[in-house]
Amino acid sequence: MNEVILDDQDRSIINALQGGFPVCDRPYLEAASRLGISEDELISRIETLLKSGVLSRFGPLVNAERMGGGLTLAALSVAEDDFERVAELVNAHPEIAHNYEREHEYNMWFVIATETKQEISTIINAIEAETGLSVLNVPKMEEFFIGLKLEV
């Protein structure tokens, strides 16, 4: 993936908006005035950053578990020559939120997010049946920090 070159203004927008965004009638105006730019400029910069893929999202980030949903991290150990087939089968489930190829014996790592907690095992069973592989399921037991603090 190609690195996108950002200017200082883009950087300060990304750094500032990782922490939060105002909830008021004209939130872009409020956020822009803190950044010393105009409301229109902030909106158009966010739009450009989304289009170029520098930002994968801008908006409310939901905690699925607080909505009663299920969430887990899971992994598979997939033979190299079977990898693409298994990736397709796993990705075909809309409940798979992210999936990464990683360099390890467990070489496919994915997040499963479901509407209810019980559905997690349904999806895991389905993936095991479809792929013939055994899923490593490592749901979080405790969260030590979740916050984005990437300085760009």
Add this chain to the structure above:
Amino acid sequence: MKADVSNIDALDRAIIAATQGGLPLKLRPYDAVGDVVGLSGNEVQARILVMLDSGVMRRIGVVPNHYKLGFNANGMTVWDINDEHISELGQKVGALEFVSHCYHRPRHIPHWPYNMFAMVHGKTREEVKSHAKEISAILGNNVNASDIIYSKRILKKTGLRIAAQ
């Protein structure tokens, strides 16, 4: 301590569904959401504030794509730590500025001996390795085993999807 599950109603869910693709890039974005779900902008704002407070929404903000920003090395560092110290040590590791997520997760012996995950982002693998050393220094002799599992390719990244009803 916040309750494990918060009560949200159909309108809250509608707001979540309407903003899953992102907050509208319009001068009055909450009014625009209100138009979709049948509420005023002020009602949308009030409900969002409640959801932020209860933790249903973590925050409103941007999610950067590390790769596009030149953070090409993404190392999931995994650790086998003595259980009695994991909470205390996890807090310290989670607080490091180069750690984006840190969790206690179950071991699956014999396949999987690790019980703590800390995601580390760096421009290069050397940078990730040196961060892992800093983590290791914090954990001291409570570590029984560790590994760095680098990402190679994103196979899917859609984020969470919540149905509107």
